[in-house]
Amino acid sequence: MHKAKKSLGQNFLQDEQIIANIIHQAHITEKDQVIEIGPGLGALTRHILAITKEIQVIEFDTDVVLPLKAACAAYGKLNIRQQDVLTVNFNDFYQGQKIKLIGNLPYNISSPLLFHLIDYAQFFKDMHFMLQKEVVDRIVAYPSEKNYGRLSVMLQYHFKCEGLFDVPAHAFHPKPKVESRILRLTPYVKPPIIAKNYQLFSEIVKQTFQMRRKTLRNTLKVLVCREKMQSLPIDVSLRPENLSVSDFVMLSNYIGAHSCQVI
Ligand code: SAM
Numbered sequence: 146m147h148k149a150k151k152s153l154g155q156n157f158l159q160d161e162q163i164i165a166n167i168i169h170q171a172h173i174t175e176k177d178q179v180i181e182i183g184p185g186l187g188a189l190t191r192h193i194l195a196i197t198k199e200i201q202v203i204e205f206d207t208d209v210v211l212p213l214k215a216a217c218a219a220y221g222k223l224n225i226r227q228q229d230v231l232t233v234n235f236n237d238f239y240q241g242q243k244i245k246l247i248g249n250l251p252y253n254i255s256s257p258l259l260f261h262l263i264d265y266a267q268f269f270k271d272m273h274f275m276l277q278k279e280v281v282d283r284i285v286a287y288p289s290e291k292n293y294g295r296l297s298v299m300l301q302y303h304f305k306c307e308g309l310f311d312v313p314a315h316a317f318h319p320k321p322k323v324e325s326r327i328l329r330l331t332p333y334v335k336p337p338i339i340a341k342n343y344q345l346f347s348e349i350v351k352q353t354f355q356m357r358r359k360t361l362r363n364t365l366k367v368l369v370c371r372e373k374m375q376s377l378p379i380d381v382s383l384r385p386e387n388l389s390v391s392d393f394v395m396l397s398n399y400i401g402a403h404s405c406q407v408i
Contacts, residue, residue, distance in 0.1 A: 154251025
């Protein structure tokens with residue numbers, strides 16, 4: 146009997162109705178190449194395998210390997226990569242067909258993992274993740290909502306972001322202390338609006354949200370010289386939380402084009 150490890154965010158799904166619902170929402174077909182992050186004891190894995198007959202999983206905990214293999218044996222071919230997902234290079238798995246990524250994620254690494262996955266967005270068909278509800282709410286938030294921030298802007302730039310449904314704590318063992326929600330991320334083949342200098346866009350989003358209560362006039366001081374501040378295509382008395390993804394892109398394109406960077 147495997148003892149759940151809190152340090153690895155091990156809350157195993159045990160509600161078959163919820164598991165069926167996640168698999169249904171992920172629209173997996175037999176032709177899909179699927180990678181699962183954190184398969185644990187195989188609650189989702191065996192259902193995916195029943196459709197695809199082969200799956201790649203990335204799991205940090207060597208102790209789950211035996212029970213995982215046993216749970217999946219009857220359904221298809223299980224390829225296990227024993228590694229910290231934060232260090233995985235997803236190029237390794239790409240064979241020309243876009244990959245479907247799925248996982249009931251360890252909540253303690255969800256933000257760094259989502260930022261890590263941005264780098265490989267073009268390899269993915271879509272992603273379906275179980276996350277802490279509060280994190281999903283941040284990802285799908287609109288400008289000026291209190292939970293709108295860097296995570297919302299950066300993920301919404303790359304992906305269509307959809308919160309699908311809530312999962313109650315009693316669907317897991319052991320029960321997590323937080324509420325959970327299913328998130329779908331679908332990478333844009335081409336973002337609706339393109340940052341001409343992605344590094345600059347990303348830096349502006351990061352810098353401004355580091356001091357989210359300050360006006361843009363204050364936070365942009367480190368990036369924009371004083372004489373250019375008034376000609377920026379946005380109202381600098383606003384705060385970063387008031388800007389849409391398009392506003393941030395427009396702002397970074399303007400700053401990039403008018404070489405008014407201080408750094
Ligand atoms: N998919 C299983 C389920 O739904 O019952 C388990 C989900 S559990 C919330 C998270 C899983 O991610 C665990 O199996 C845990 O060992 C694994 N995990 C935690 N940190 C990881 C990391 N850095 N890289 C890869 N897997 C990790």
